[in-house]
Amino acid sequence: MKGSPLKRFDDLSLPEELQAALSRIGFIEPTPIQQKAIPAMLEGRDLMACAATGSGKTGAYLIPMLATLLQDQKAQGLVLVPTRELAMQISDFLRTIVPNKQTFNTACLVGGQDIRRQFKQLQRKPRVIIATPGRMIDHLKRNTIQIHKVNQLVLDEGDRMIDMGFAPQLQQILKHLPPEKQASFFTATLDEKVKSLAKQYLQRPVLVFLNDSKPVAKIKQSVLSVPFFEKDDRVVDELNERQGSVIIFVKTKHRTDKLTKHLIDFGFAAGAIHGGKTQGQRNKAIDAFRTGKVRILCATDVAARGIDVPHVEHVLNFDLPMQDEDYVHRIGRTARNGAEGEALSFVMPEEYSDWNRIAKKYDIPGPAFEVQGRGGNSKFKGRGKGKPSFGRKPSFKAKFRKNSDESFEDRPRRKRFEDSDRPKRFGKKERFEDRPSRDRFGDSDRPKSFGRKDRFEDQDRPRSFKKDRFDDRPQRDRSDSSDRPKRFAKKDRFEDRPSRGGRSGDSSRSEFKPGRGGGKKASGSSGKPRRSNNDDSWGRKSERRDGAPSRKKSASGGGGKGRPLKVKSGFGKKKSFGRSRPSQ
Template sequence: MTEFNMLGLDKTIMYNITQAGYDKATPIQAQAIPLVLDGHDLIGLAQTGTGKTAAFGLPMVENLIHLEGRPAPKSVKALILAPTRELVNQICDNLSVFVRSTPIKVFSVVGGQSINRQINRLERGVDILVATPGRLMDLVDRRAVYLDSAKMLVLDEADQMLDMGFIHALRKIAPLLGTPRQTLLFSATMPKQMEELAGAFLTNPKRVQVAAPGKAADKITQSLHFVKQAMKVDKLKDCLDETEGQAIVFLRTKHTAEKLMKHLVAEGYTAASIHGNKSQGQRDRAIKAFKSGEIRILVATDVAARGIDIPDVSHVYNYDLPEVAENYVHRIGRTARAGKDGAAVAFVDAQEIGYLRAIQKVMKMNIPVESGIEPAAEDPPKRGGGGGGRGRRGGGGGKPSGGRAQHARGGKPGGFKSGGGGGKPSGRKPRRRKPAA
């Protein structure tokens, strides 16, 4: 791997990253940083967890150090767009390390926080602004920030921005940006719509691809269990009891994620949840507690599939398989970070066989089966059902059931009980459940 001191970075930046433990550049960093320093527009394709933030953050800081003058009021020198609040916060955390002992100021704007505070801060101008597209457009509409002086633009996790419907906001942002500028687009995948986006923002870009789209990190051990929806909670607790280390558990819907978290807390596990119904403060506190080790289990929807960089996550559990196959790759990329090993475990019900086949097609591999026998495929749950009603004769007809599977006969709900706990992380260590009477 390339040494960072061979990339021509400023000595202050080198000191900062050395103190932070950066040693050798990852492949995406080694290939992208020289091209960015040479002034090229860039399309960077790399799987999650490969160090994309440093690949654009380090040369951005390098360029701004040599750019004289403070930013004008309500202006920015560089703009970074990312799809989620969590990813914006992670980028800011990394940039804060890079800019220590320099005059460069980094500021972030996301939804769920006081827009008046953000407006007041932008009055003074910002060197690097990191933003979600929606909140940025709110600020532009209020004439709180002008983008025509930005000399550098980064679109991070651009494919997820498209998936989340930000294409319209991005189309509005493009003509507001000044020229000439340098534009960098980073993504884990390259869908067809991305070509249109690249054409609108980039000029004669160089392309760097360090791993085939859909390929997971080499140090992730993958496995799956074929298990009925109603039995998933017991399988999850068995897995948690048999292993140590921190774990992220992914579900499809906000409602079922919250219910599972409360059930785990009631059973004595230390757990918290993050999803779209949580305020930004609640999400930040949950991630802080998870990072510090105060809680062992983070229950989440795909809002956490990208943007969480915690080196000690040993296991990722796909309690529900994602509807979008590529999201599986992003989910399991939350483990095996910073050179560590990790495990990704999936629980697959008959209704999810179609999702499993799509995931294995994207991954170009068959995920090893740890237990169970592959059932005959059933119709997938309706969107928003969260793996609820099974839709069988006498059952719930596919209607959402709050994460409880419907029995074939009588329609009685199964699955986990909501329990108590109020959703607050328990301070107790995980314990084994008492055997059923």
């Protein structure tokens, strides 16, 4: 196998179940990356592969991993990816080539989904786990997953994980993995950061490089110079001229929603996907785009490495990517699996230098922009015009040095008020000397309102001071001749008040209703009165003669405000507690 390249999957010594599954989905001839990666992984060696997107990297590591797991029932595989969409895409492809879905369980652990469902997947002891670093750390902290028996490890899109800041999470996951394992590292771009991360996971790996991570040759790339305020109208013109599915990559989430609404207003079937949407909304938008319900999909870079739709014919870069490596992943959404595609990029005049750097790095054919001067005097050899330049303006310092001898010395001074009749406004000493003073009530009969002593000397208005304030006011007649009863007398408060019926012994009523505490009815018709009319126990502040408070509650449920307490004694007689009746 080392001497001759792999031409057909039948030439590999794969399990029969796996071979039948590959034939069922149409996997007959391997791609170039699969020809070099699969034999090395079947030999049990670590692998580091660099290939463009859409070259078949997913099958390059899943096929040998399944072959190993089917032969060893105790083996377990782990695949780490940067985005949710890519994890779900790998999980769907894995289910298509799994020979027996009932006995071979898999788990997909990503954020934005119900974690309880993931608990159930982990309880089934999955053979292959596909996860994002963030959700994997979450399960490790909850102690709901054990990865100390994983002997097949794959890091897909390793460069993207570094760009998204997953390096610390990967270091933490590495501590839970066993030292003896087979690891594979797949990436679309290769730089020093990616190499340093790969060295921590790989031991004497086999290096596989295809096209030096350049874009697929079957992608027709073009560029168009467009000012910012003309982008919305120009994208409508380009979509009208093209047929088939289109993915438009935008820089920000807000701009993505705004562009989607703009296209819908013009009658296009468009959808949006970005990090601000929920996982359900993102899945719904991708499914609608994959099934053809939506022709145009506006997306941020979150979709640059997770959308595998074979019928994507055009990729439009509405905004240039923030990182040069994302350009390869963006246009890699088209021309997948040997198909053809086209990519168009909108470049603003202030982005000419950025485009020249990307074109030089990835050998993009076509004319280059000419960037001149600080003001952006850029000319494009082809379509579009650059911003006009007005040349470099001399600084104030240089201009001052040139005219330093005669800048302010020979300049005539301005005569402000020498020959004018206009009064001087800025004199300090004589500012208000010649101004006539305002006569405040000098010859007027109006009384002076600011004097204190003579304020009311010449007026008949009475003085409103404390002693004489109510002297002249007629007093209220509070004599005893009034027929109105006195309200505030304490002793005679209830003297004239008629006695309450049913309280005295002369009353014909033999029973009375319970008081506030819900006491029992009095037995017999000759019951003693509870209080006399002259009893002052109704007052809130009244006290007993011995100093105890008058409010008490009876043990039998009766009593109330100022009422005596009655408790049955052991011989059936009632004893009265409380203060005694006042003597008549």
